[in-house]
Amino acid sequence: MVRFDSTILLGENLDLSSQSASKAIYTIKYLHECGAKVILVSGWSRKINFKLHAAQTVADILSSVLQHKVTDLRCISCNMPLKREDLQKADILLLDNLSEYKEEVANCSKFAELLSSEVDILVNDSFGQSHKILASTVGIARFCYASVAGFSFEENLHQLQKIAKTKKKPYIAIIGGGNLKNKAAALQFLESICDALVFVGQMSFQIMHAVGHIIPTNLVERDANKAALDIVQFSHDKNVLMSCPKDFWCMNQRFTKQLEVFPAHGVPDGWLPVDLGPRSLEEIYSLVTKSKRIIWFGPGKFSSSSPYTGGASKLAQMLYKQSQCECEITIVGNTACEVIKNEASSLSSFTMLENASVVWEFLKEQKLPGVMALDRAYPFSIDWSAAYHDPSQPLVVDIGSGNGLFIMGMAERRKDLNFLGLEINRKLVRRCLDSVHQSGIMNAYFIGTNATSTFCSIVSSYPGELVLVSIQCPNPDFNKPENRWSMLQRSLVEAVADLLAHKGKVFLQSDVKAVAMRMKEQFLQYGKGKLRLSHDCHSVKIDGNTWLEDNPFGIRSDWEQHVMDRGAPMYRLMLSKSTG
Structure with a gap:
């Protein structure tokens, strides 16, 4: 699916020679020429072109611009997802006008899931909407195998970053x-x-x-x-x-x-x-x-x-x-x-950024939601020598590190390893970094980020080996089932499997059995055959499934300690990378 920018491709005075238009067109043509079925989606109004009436008119305009037949599908309904047989109608399809759906601006999860029907990869090429939280740019990302930037989006982001650098x-x-x-x-x-x-x-x-x-x-x-x-x-x-x-x-x-x-x-x-x-x-x-x-x-x-x-x-x-x-x-x-x-x-000598709102938000040093939803949002450039006394030591990463008790405790115990906490709550990260500074620990560091989007970008630049990844007690919102598993996506599992060293470990635990089972299934399904369950003599069976009886590291997170204090079970498992 390509989320395109209607102000670029549907404008009344479209200049095909402009860089924004040429790159937006190239995104769609590139995907089509590579054999992909392309589903186009956007919002439009007569303010940008008085000819924009029905989807059929828009499809005709896009057919002329792309020099390929675009077929409109009037099929967006919260009760009627796109069907596989619809994809056989043409190679390039156009969905309804998103401007007519309040669920788009509300980032409605059900609507985003509907948009993702039969979609493997989201290509966001609407940079002008990246400062907004929309179902078609942000919400949909959790339901797709991958979310990437189109050529126009990428160029605009590059030019935006040049302003500051x-x-x-x-x-x-x-x-x-x-x-x-x-x-x-x-x-x-x-x-x-x-x-x-x-x-x-x-x-x-x-x-x-x-x-x-x-x-x-x-x-x-x-x-x-x-x-x-x-x-x-x-x-x-x-x-x-x-x-x-x-x-x-x-x-x-x-x-x-x-x-x-x-x-x-x-x-x-x-x-x-x-x-x-x-x-x-x-x-x-x-x-x-x-x-x-x-x-x-x-x-x-x-x-x-x-x-x-x-x-x-x-x-x-x-x-x-x-x-x-x-x-x-x-x-x-x-x-x-x-x-x-x-x-x-x-x-030719000017850089044109037509949506001023995006630029102002960027200059406020705000993260743009449309960029953050991409799989490699805001590539990190980290001075590992400043983070660790010895950046060549093997690395342990705790995803969702919370208040950092596990990382800090492990860093005190294992001076031969470096420990990295990835946590989306930036206030917690600041507190953890203050604690690291005050305690004088030289082998612990924390980064405020959404690890689902940035794990690969961060860890791939580390000079040493990745020997352990832990995900402990993720907090599912059972009042919103559609968000229950959003923290663990296929792209993250694949990145862990790729970057983990030979014989490296993945430690998973939760006090919610359904969450532990889901994490186990995700890692076994998307680990590219590189990960195997690792059991030992201390494993126990609970409800017919084998789990680790104790925390193998002897250092508990705050939530794990809370669970143990109340006598509730903790579902733990370890996976090992069996191939190089």
Whole structure:
């Protein structure tokens, strides 16, 4: 299944030569040419193309774009999953419009399972939705054998990461739009990597107000003054230039066609700023011409605008001229991208990220749900020498390490091994790392992550051997049966089987028999024939099944100790890797 971006492939003015469109098309064609049955799914509306009526119309548009027949299937219903015989109707199929289903935005598990019917692999190629938690991008991942990024998604993520990692200097951010309070964390991140922040939109009034200029109250955001003061102070501490407009084109509120230029600190009553003035543009031009890296977030947008002043067009022309001087330029937001398309004779020197919401969330240092749902989300780069005194020692990994009692106890007992706890609860991870630091333990480390998505990325980079993996007392939510096994997926089992050293062990335990049985079945089914049950003379039979009588390590997790204290049974088993 390919979750495609309708704004790219179904837009009214589709440019097939653009990088986003060409890579989105290549994702689908590549899968088709490799012999896959391709099921396309997305949400669309007439806002992006007035021709978008029924699924049949969309299928016809996609057939023309892909140069392959696309057949629509009107079959999404919570009581009617896709059937295998439906796949015989065509090689490329289109499901109904997801925008018509509230279950999509609610990330309804039942709806996600329905979408996954007859699907082996999810290919997410809708990067513009990656900041949202949707059934078609996040919920569906737990029901598929694998979840991977399409070529368009991958390229956009790469360009997004380049924003934060570029080494080119000077680096300036030109920032339009409003809602400063919501973007404060992102703005402080930009201050940490940029040499200058140039405000050209509604946020500039808040910054000017924070530094002491008299600004009409109707231009200042409510409850954003503290955030603005923090941003101003942070720029001072980091020695980052902060520039606001020096003058504005203003519109007479009574005679809306009457325009005049006023200094930024002297806009008279009855006049409203609508665009950047000539002095403002001159200052921006001076900064732009000295820069080697620029990111532009939207045009200068104020509470009103005028078609007669052209500030955004002039700014776009500046950027195009500078792009010819080996300056890397990223354009963020639909409106800014449209302005650049209209003013630049070539787009080859620009990186275009049309969904600004995704970029702002990324710059807030938030993990994007659509990315986290992928099997190798956010590949980790870990300095193992900083994590361990001796990173060549064999490694033990505890998946779902909780408060770290097992890892800490084992690290104290076995100095010849290194211990790694993977835990999704980042507050627990911070506490565990504090405990490691305070105790002076040199062979224990914790990472806050979803191990299902990142185990392979993390452990494959470790320089020593992986000798033991433990999964202890996962917490199934029996009130939500569809989530009961989501922590243990086929991709994780296969990664463990692949990375485990010869004669390495897998230790599984739970106080819930159904969970222990499920984990056992998953490892035996998806372990690629490399894992075998390991019994010893201390094994016991409970309800007809053989389990380990005691914890073989002598170190208990907090939940295991709680279970033992109340006299309840603990279902334990050990598997061993029998092949290299």
